[in-house]
Amino acid sequence: xxxxxxxxxxxxxxxxxxxxxxxxxxxxxxxxxxxxxxxxxxxxxxxxxxxxxxxxxxxxxxxxxxxxxxxxxxxxxxxxxxxxxxxxxxxxxxxxxxxxxxxxxxxxxxxxxxxxxxxxxxxxxxxxxxxxxxxxxxxxxxxxxxxxxxxxxxxxxxxxxxxxxxxxxxxxxxxxxxxxxxxxxxxxxxxxxxxxxxxxxxxxxxxxxxxxxxx
Numbered sequence: 001x002x003x004x005x006x007x008x009x010x011x012x013x014x015x016x017x018x019x020x021x022x023x024x025x026x027x028x029x030x031x032x033x034x035x036x037x038x039x040x041x042x043x044x045x046x047x048x049x050x051x052x053x054x055x056x057x058x059x060x061x062x063x064x065x066x067x068x069x070x071x072x073x074x075x076x077x078x079x080x081x082x083x084x085x086x087x088x089x090x091x092x093x094x095x096x097x098x099x100x101x102x103x104x105x106x107x108x109x110x111x112x113x114x115x116x117x118x119x120x121x122x123x124x125x126x127x128x129x130x131x132x133x134x135x136x137x138x139x140x141x142x143x144x145x146x147x148x149x150x151x152x153x154x155x156x157x158x159x160x161x162x163x164x165x166x167x168x169x170x171x172x173x174x175x176x177x178x179x180x181x182x183x184x185x186x187x188x189x190x191x192x193x194x195x196x197x198x199x200x201x202x203x204x205x206x207x208x209x210x211x212x213x214x215x
Contacts, residue, residue, distance in 0.1 A: 002091045004051035005029040009040035017043060017130075017213060018101045020092060021050040022114030024136075026063040028052050032111060035197070039206045047099055051091060053113075054084055066117045078140045081120050088117060089124045096128065104214030109133045109205060111197065112166055115157075116140050119150065119174070126152040131212045133205040135197050136163055138170035144181035151182040156208040158201045160193025 008015065019039070021032035029050040036048030053064035066088075067080025096106050107130050110118035115137020122132050126149030133156045144150070155178060159171040168189060175185045188204050197205075 001094075002051035002054060002087065003029070004049050004091075005033050006050075007033055007036045007040065007048040009044045009046070012040070012044040012046070015045055015047040015099050015101065016105060017046040017209075018096060018099055018106045019043070019046055019048050019209070020095070020106070020108050021048065022066070022088075022108060022110040022117050023050065023053065023064070024112030024114050025065050025069055026057045026059055026061060027111075028063050032109070032114075035109070035202065035205075038202065039209075042206055042210065049095060051088075053117075054087060066113050069113075074140065074142075077116070081117060081140055085117070085120050085124065088121050092121060092125065093128070102214060103128050104130045104212075107131050107133065107209050107212075109135075110137055111135045112137055112195065119155070119178075122153045122155070123148045123150040126150070129153050130214060131156065131208060133208055134158070134171075134174075135201060135205075136160065136166050136195050137174075138166055139174035139177055142177060144177065148181065150178065154184050154186070154208075154212050156186040156188070156205065158188045158190065158197070158204055160190045160196065160198075162192055163195045165195040 023031040033050045053066040057063040057065045108118040115134035131154040
């Protein structure tokens with residue numbers, strides 16, 4: 001089981017929505033949890049969870065990684081993501097069951113490497129998810145396999161056009177590949193933004209979640 005941090009709006013009552021944040025390379029579960037504290041004002045009946053990735057970051061610093069980036073090739077990164085995705089999917093399903101969240105009201109929100117893992121997990125979860133919000137990330141696969149059910153998942157991709165870490169072309173390529181599967185993609189490119197999430201991106205994300213909540 002992944003270690004995780006949790007936030008719920010005080011007085012929010014029984015949660016109807018589950019949002020799981022997946023942090024970037026070298027960060028930890030606390031890194032994105034403040035977003036939940038902001039969004040909770042608009043999504044009060046929501047439980048926000050933010051797990052640590054399973055492995056300590058190879059670069060040190062006390063953070064974690066979903067997979068190694070020492071060898072920065074598509075093949076190595078895909079192999080790393082494949083190694084941990086089952087554990088991540090198990091975590092998502094266990095928490096969905098624990099909080100008795102209905103299909104369509106579970107959302108994954110990733111940043112950078114966390115976006116890569118969010119999209120990979122979505123390919124296994126399909127309609128159990130209400131959507132994926134991916135910031136400054138990429139999709140690790142060039143083609144969509146027959147058993148990939150990501151086309152069932154609404155996807156929102158947000159990227160700065162001045163990102164020096166994960167180039168914005170990664171989101172353009174993700175849109176092209178995922179659209180070929182029939183997935184519905186909402187893509188937003190933010191002028192001047194580097195590798196991060198700004199206020200515009202936060203609004204885009206929460207608006208997307210509110211729009212896609214199951215009734």
